[in-house]
Amino acid sequence: MRLLHTADWHLGRLFHNVSLLEDQRHVLEQLIEIVDREAVDAVLIAGDIFDRSVPPAAAVTLLDDVLGELCQARGLPVVIISGNHDGAERLRFGARHLRQAGLHILSDLANCFSPVTLSLGGLEVDIFGVPYADPEYVRSQFGVEVRDFDSAHRYLVERIDEQRHATRPTLLMSHCFVDGGSASDSERPLTLGGAESVAWEPMQHFTYVALGHLHGPQFRGGEHIRYSGSLLKYSFSEASQRKGVTLVDIDEAGSVQTEHIPLTPRRDVRVLEGELDALLTQGQGDPKADDYLLVRLTDRHAILDPMGKLRAVYPNVLHLEKPGMLGSQQRQQLSRERLRFDALDMFSDFFAQTSGEPMNTEQASAMSKLIGELKRDEEQGP
Known part of the structure; x- marks a missing residue:
């Protein structure tokens, strides 16, 4: 039987x-x-x-x-x-x-x-x-x-x-x-x-x-x-x-x-990991670009609308993670000290992507001053 x-x-x-x-x-x-x-x-x-x-x-x-x-x-x-x-x-x-x-x-x-x-x-x-x-x-x-x-x-x-x-x-x-x-x-x-x-x-x-x-x-x-x-x-x-x-x-x-x-699924379930530019290039020639995807971005700088960019080549990206933003040694827990240190660099990346040009010296100086004041206020407490 x-x-x-x-x-x-x-x-x-x-x-x-x-x-x-x-x-x-x-x-x-x-x-x-x-x-x-x-x-x-x-x-x-x-x-x-x-x-x-x-x-x-x-x-x-x-x-x-x-x-x-x-x-x-x-x-x-x-x-x-x-x-x-x-x-x-x-x-x-x-x-x-x-x-x-x-x-x-x-x-x-x-x-x-x-x-x-x-x-x-x-x-x-x-x-x-x-x-x-x-x-x-x-x-x-x-x-x-x-x-x-x-x-x-x-x-x-x-x-x-x-x-x-x-x-x-x-x-x-x-x-x-x-x-x-x-x-x-x-x-x-x-x-x-x-x-x-x-x-x-x-x-x-x-x-x-x-x-x-x-x-x-x-x-x-x-x-x-x-x-x-x-x-x-x-x-x-x-x-x-x-x-x-x-x-x-x-x-x-x-x-x-x-x-x-x-059994062969209509769409597979996959996990992709890498930097955004590399994944976008890979997606243009991926024969299974319609699969259901979880994407882990390893980029360590701010990115404007990463999900929109990914879905332009991978239409079924269902979940996005950014472990690269957490630092190579602490992927599971955000380091407050690391965040303070990189705050200006992260904002600079964000500014460049939204405005299309880097901050000038005056703008960078003003932002550095603001970040310093916020840091002191946090350390001093109420």
Whole structure:
């Protein structure tokens, strides 16, 4: 049996106030092409289908289009669990009726101990889904004393383990933060205080564990306990990650083979660093000038409208940093002494760019006098 494991679609996401809906449609079309090319038997989506609990209408339409291609046009089973970004109740609307179409939405924690059994190619597998749930919800739902994410998740997984069929391969889907996983800036914390992680050990006996929540492809505890990662790069901290989906092959003996298949984004997410003039020259011949960019300028002098100049060649510069203005030895903390020393030089650069000519001797003398007076007033205090 061949499965496609994917997660963290975040449909409707805004990236620095730019809608990613068409970017998401672009990679989801590739996902469907992979399903066809690799003869996939079923698709597993491990949570965070939407970016927020009440998604925009266009995001709902996009999900409907993709599920129509998978379930209706191709007759493939699709198993979905809800993530911490999803509204579980809204996501499972009509779930009982949609099972007949091959769409299994597992977002009700009360039903997580009953598997979805798929029979394909002469092989039967059971799939259990643990939707995102905080410890308080698990405690109230089942009347058990769990105080953190780990104990709540452990309770659910151990009860699922008791329901496993003796001879069938058994898969687990879960939306959680496995201890030791590599996180990025775009993942919403599950809780405050750092008590959100869960142990991988209770999951190790399952044939395969399809995880969601962390956006970088990775595995924890064993190669069969795996995050597929998100469809796209949703923060600049993910710029070096290879986004894609995971192909999972399972045979009758329960052995598992996995393969990461990359997705090609409509626009990549990149970080550029250098002096403004060099970046402008580079941009004129950059074949990917439309990528989403964070630019770090290393220039150590004031620049008039750097964002406007950059966007003339890189139209999708979304964020600008100026570490060069902080000094080579103190990029993270501004030195007040350095600022005082360079104040005249910085103003001179600014004056030249705004007026088109350098300050004359009289103007430079007046500005130097003013800076000196301001410095003395600050040192003397009120």
